Amino acid sequence: MLKRLDQRVALVTGAGRGIGAAIARRLATEGAALVLVDRDADALAALAQAMRADGQQALPVVADVTDRAQVEALMAQVNDACGGLDILVNNAGIIRDGLLAKLSDADWDQVLAVNLKGPFLCCQAALPLLRQRERSRIVNIASRAWLGNIGQANYAASKGGVVSLTRTLALELARYRINVNAVAPGLIDTPMTRAMPAAARERLLRMQPTGEMGTAEDIAAAVAFLAGPDARFITGQVLHVDGGKSCGLLAL
Numbered sequence: 001m002l003k004r005l006d007q008r009v010a011l012v013t014g015a016g017r018g019i020g021a022a023i024a025r026r027l028a029t030e031g032a033a034l035v036l037v038d039r040d041a042d043a044l045a046a047l048a049q050a051m052r053a054d055g056q057q058a059l060p061v062v063a064d065v066t067d068r069a070q071v072e073a074l075m076a077q078v079n080d081a082c083g084g085l086d087i088l089v090n091n092a093g094i095i096r097d098g099l100l101a102k103l104s105d106a107d108w109d110q111v112l113a114v115n116l117k118g119p120f121l122c123c124q125a126a127l128p129l130l131r132q133r134e135r136s137r138i139v140n141i142a143s144r145a146w147l148g149n150i151g152q153a154n155y156a157a158s159k160g161g162v163v164s165l166t167r168t169l170a171l172e173l174a175r176y177r178i179n180v181n182a183v184a185p186g187l188i189d190t191p192m193t194r195a196m197p198a199a200a201r202e203r204l205l206r207m208q209p210t211g212e213m214g215t216a217e218d219i220a221a222a223v224a225f226l227a228g229p230d231a232r233f234i235t236g237q238v239l240h241v242d243g244g245k246s247c248g249l250l251a252l
């Protein structure tokens with residue numbers, strides 16, 4: 001039976017674990033051939049091996065999305081191996097949390113480099129590949145935090161930048177029939193949030209309308225929708241997948 005993403009080539013950054021790994025798995029289940037990108041070589045190799053064991057196509061490429069030369073080499077490799085790209089998912093991201101007075105230059109620069117410059121570099125280098133295909137897609141992983149989050153001035157600013165990048169590229173790339181959308185996850189159970197201090201996690205959980213964390217698979221499902229044929233006429237949008245948190249604050 002034909003699957004929704006058969007014949008499509010998809011690249012996911014930060015695919016080594018967490019949300020990125022779940023997105024890669026989901027897109028492969030839908031029939032896409034996957035390019036897995038991360039700076040963690042061991043995690044990538046393990047995921048690629050597991051996917052291949054399940055009969056899925058997975059090409060692991062170690063690259064740091066903040067480095068223009070590495071990103072350009074990555075896209076050249078994808079072009080040689082796959083002859084173009086249908087779906088680019090900019091998922092790699094980091095947190096370096098702290099209140100304003102405590103944030104260092106490094107906290108600011110590293111978060112902006114990975115979360116915002118990374119998607120810029122990947123979109124720019126992937127554009128010639130995306131243009132070789134019909135109706136290709138970019139899905140950027142933002143965060144509900146783009147609306148504001150105490151202790152995350154750097155992270156929220158980076159994700160607000162991702163939303164602006166998404167909306168602008170949706171306009172610029174519409175002429176090529178490239179749809180550009182963002183998914184804004186709320187609190188999701190991944191190694192990133194498991195590394196938070198327990199008190200911070202508890203506080204965030206209390207602010208969840210549903211009282212529960214989301215799963216990486218919840219985000220992967222939204223990405224699969226935006227990458228698939230049903231989202232043909234959707235571009236420049238931010239899909240919040242956050243259990244309702246973006247609707248406002250709960251009375252605590």
Ligand SMILES: NC(=O)c1ccc[n+]([C@@H]2O[C@H](COP(=O)([O-])OP(=O)(O)OC[C@H]3O[C@@H](n4cnc5c(N)ncnc54)[C@H](O)[C@@H]3O)[C@@H](O)[C@H]2O)c1
Pocket residue numbers: 013014015016017018019020037038039040043063064065066091092093094114118141142143144184185186187188189190191192193
């Ligand atoms: N977990 C959440 O609650 C949550 C909420 C909102 C948004 N997000 C966003 O979802 C995305 C994935 O988050 P996660 O929770 O899975 O994180 P994670 O820390 O579990 O995984 C991130 C992956 O990105 C990779 N990575 C980091 N910097 C990189 C770089 N410079 N180049 C290449 N790879 C790099 C890491 O090696 C890791 O494999 C991020 O953009 C994050 O901001 C997460």
